[in-house]
Amino acid sequence: MKRISFKLNFVLTTLFVIGTGFFLLWVSNSFGGYWDRIITLMGIYGIMAVSYTLVNGVTGIFSLGHAGFIAIGAYTAALLTLPIQQKAMSFFIEPLIWPLNSIQMGFLPATIIGGLVAAFAAFLVGYPSLRVTGDYFAIATFGFAEIIRIVIQNSYNITNGSLGLKSIPPYTTIWWAWGWLLVTVIVIGSLKFSSYGRALRAMSEDTVAARAMGIDVFKHQLISFVVSGFFAGIGGALYAHWLTTIDPRPTSLGIMLTFFVLIMIVIGGLGSISGAVLGAIFFAFFAQWLRIVESPMNFFGINIPGIPGMSMLIFAIIFILIMLFRRKGIMGKDELSWQYIYNYFSKKAGDQD
Amino acid sequence: MSSSNLIQDIINGLLLGGLYALIAIGYTMVYGILRLINFAHGDILMWGVYFALYAVVALSMPWWIAFVIGIALAGLLGFTVEKVAYKPLRSAPRISSLITAIGMSFFLESLAVVVWGGIPKSFNIYPKFFNRTLIFGHVRIQMLTFFILGVTFILLLAVLWLLYRTNTGTAMRAIATDIPTTSLMGANVNNIISLTFIIGSMLAATSGIMWAMRYPQVQPYMGFVPGMKAFIAAVIGGIGSVPGALVGGFLLGMTEIIVVGLFPNLAGYRDAFAYVILIVLLMFRPTGIFRVYSEQKV
Numbered sequence: 001m002k003r004i005s006f007k008l009n010f011v012l013t014t015l016f017v018i019g020t021g022f023f024l025l026w027v028s029n030s031f032g033g034y035w036d037r038i039i040t041l042m043g044i045y046g047i048m049a050v051s052y053t054l055v056n057g058v059t060g061i062f063s064l065g066h067a068g069f070i071a072i073g074a075y076t077a078a079l080l081t082l083p084i085q086q087k088a089m090s091f092f093i094e095p096l097i098w099p100l101n102s103i104q105m106g107f108l109p110a111t112i113i114g115g116l117v118a119a120f121a122a123f124l125v126g127y128p129s130l131r132v133t134g135d136y137f138a139i140a141t142f143g144f145a146e147i148i149r150i151v152i153q154n155s156y157n158i159t160n161g162s163l164g165l166k167s168i169p170p171y172t173t174i175w176w177a178w179g180w181l182l183v184t185v186i187v188i189g190s191l192k193f194s195s196y197g198r199a200l201r202a203m204s205e206d207t208v209a210a211r212a213m214g215i216d217v218f219k220h221q222l223i224s225f226v227v228s229g230f231f232a233g234i235g236g237a238l239y240a241h242w243l244t245t246i247d248p249r250p251t252s253l254g255i256m257l258t259f260f261v262l263i264m265i266v267i268g269g270l271g272s273i274s275g276a277v278l279g280a281i282f283f284a285f286f287a288q289w290l291r292i293v294e295s296p297m298n299f300f301g302i303n304i305p306g307i308p309g310m311s312m313l314i315f316a317i318i319f320i321l322i323m324l325f326r327r328k329g330i331m332g333k334d335e336l337s338w339q340y341i342y343n344y345f346s347k348k349a350g351d352q353d
Numbered sequence: 354m355s356s357s358n359l360i361q362d363i364i365n366g367l368l369l370g371g372l373y374a375l376i377a378i379g380y381t382m383v384y385g386i387l388r389l390i391n392f393a394h395g396d397i398l399m400w401g402v403y404f405a406l407y408a409v410v411a412l413s414m415p416w417w418i419a420f421v422i423g424i425a426l427a428g429l430l431g432f433t434v435e436k437v438a439y440k441p442l443r444s445a446p447r448i449s450s451l452i453t454a455i456g457m458s459f460f461l462e463s464l465a466v467v468v469w470g471g472i473p474k475s476f477n478i479y480p481k482f483f484n485r486t487l488i489f490g491h492v493r494i495q496m497l498t499f500f501i502l503g504v505t506f507i508l509l510l511a512v513l514w515l516l517y518r519t520n521t522g523t524a525m526r527a528i529a530t531d532i533p534t535t536s537l538m539g540a541n542v543n544n545i546i547s548l549t550f551i552i553g554s555m556l557a558a559t560s561g562i563m564w565a566m567r568y569p570q571v572q573p574y575m576g577f578v579p580g581m582k583a584f585i586a587a588v589i590g591g592i593g594s595v596p597g598a599l600v601g602g603f604l605l606g607m608t609e610i611i612v613v614g615l616f617p618n619l620a621g622y623r624d625a626f627a628y629v630i631l632i633v634l635l636m637f638r639p640t641g642i643f644r645v646y647s648e649q650k651v
């Protein structure tokens with residue numbers, strides 16, 4: 001089988017990125033606000049899914065705490081970009097503490113600070129949690145995410161408690177979302193294919209053997225967890241400025257969001273970065289498309305009432321069917337590289353001979 | 354804090370702890386046998402409550418028959434969930450069964466939203482007699498409290514009797530140690546696993562119905578948080594151990610009520626206690642109080 005050279009790969013990938021850019025430009029100009037919002041959401045979900053698959057797929061430890069880091073990124077960035085008068089208006093139960101009440105900064109620094117705070121939280125969560133393995137790790141990270149959510153819910157002088165933050169400036173455009181997605185994919189992709197990534201994959205296959213080869217398992221897992229937390233925070237910051245209203249209910253920035261991102265990466269294939277992006281696009285698209293099922297419709301003169309909640313039920317069924325019959329999802333652990341496409345088609349051609 | 358308040362808190366703690374313990378038994382038995390966190394356990398509880406509610410509302414049955422039907426159907430649901438979702442994955446990597454269990458939980462919740470509607474419903478189908486309050490000095494106790502505590506203790510004794518005094522119980526405990534050897538001894542592994550799921554689900558539904566009587570509201574996500582906390586109770590007691598689940602359940606229930614009683618301004622953080630206890634425990638004694646599993650050997 002022919003290997004595609006590095007130069008060709010680089011050129012094709014650059015062309016692909018530029019092509020995607022023009023496609024996004026075309027879509028946002030010609031379809032207007034609604035699709036613009038959906039495609040922006042695809043990019044945001046993509047960032048969340050790629051960062052989640054780094055931990056749950058590539059590293060092979062199973063975290064259920066992703067929403068906690070997303071929430072931290074969302075709240076940090078939103079508190080930094082909210083206009084000062086708006087803060088004074090929203091925080092009517094208890095005033096916002098200094099210095100947050102007198103800061104207002106641009107979107108880019110706020111997003112990066114959101115990511116850094118989330119990464120620091122990931123360090124604080126990961127350091128103790130990584131001492132346990134398997135499903136205990138899943139439960140410990142879930143517990144931390146719930147603690148984060150409950151603290152947000154009760155800290156009226158920092159996060160406005162259960163009232164949430166309103167009127168966050170709608171800064172997140174298609175370009176911010178997909179630009180950050182590109183950064184996420186480049187960083188996590190280089191991680192996956194560096195010697196560091198090979199160590200991660202070795203650990204996910206067999207932790208004990210990897211340790212015997214001299215890999216510091218704890219350190220590698222912690223780095224992967226912190227990087228994942230950073231991009232989860234970035235995703236959260238973009239998400240907050242897309243939603244413009246955030247609150248700490250379990251259904252908004254709680255376990256439900258972790259479920260959604262888990263569905264994306266299971267559909268895409270655990271451990272595949274391109275799979276995670278595809279899963280995120282699929283999820284965002286169908287979640288919108290399935291709204292048809294939930295609204296009343298007129299079918300040959302018969303009125304079918306809308307069924308609320310139907311779209312989530314369909315996702316749940318897809319999710320279980322994938323786990324039962326095609327555990328690899330779309331991509332398995334592979335990446336949608338030019339080599340992969342070339343191999344796929346040359347295999348097809350070979351079959352026909 | 355006066356002594357009558359303390360007595361009141363202890364009774365409430367026992368009540369909550371008993372409800373956690375009933376749910377935790379299902380978690381700990383399933384984990385003991387399959388090493389699987391059955392995330393759907395709390396959602397089976399929720400379905401049992403809805404079954405009971407609709408047996409009264411839609412079929413106008415007497416409340417006690419409705420409760421029995423709700424509990425029995427929850428058992429059937431637990432049986433079905435195991436057969437459909439967990440049995441095919443028994444030889445798959447453990448993480449796959451864990452993800453499937455999360456998917457199953459999500460499925461049961463979404464299905465409940467579609468079937469029963471997402472709006473919380475009031476659970477007022479039990480006779481008013483349970484709401485009568487008895488007053489002992491400064492302590493006020495509802496009849497409901499006696500009912501719940503009574504049912505909880507009878508069921509806990511019944512489970513312990515089943516596990517430690519019958520052949521079926523012996524088979525259950527044997528399977529938790531070693532599946533192949535137990536099947537060589539003539540125990541039907543599949544039947545025992547099904548039975549475990551049925552018993553666990555029925556206990557959870559019983560707990561859920563009493564939960565709904567105590568906090569009279571029913572909604573599709575009502576099972577998730579009690580389910581997670583009951584799982585934590587099982588971990589506190591030492592997962593895999595049924596007596597451990599009982600002790601863990603009562604410890605957790607008592608802690609939640611008494612800490613809030615002592616420090617009322619922590620009330621908003623009540624739901625976080627369980628997770629804090631869990632994390633501290635996982636750091637220092639991951640095997641829980643009743644050590645069942647030691648560290649994994651290679």
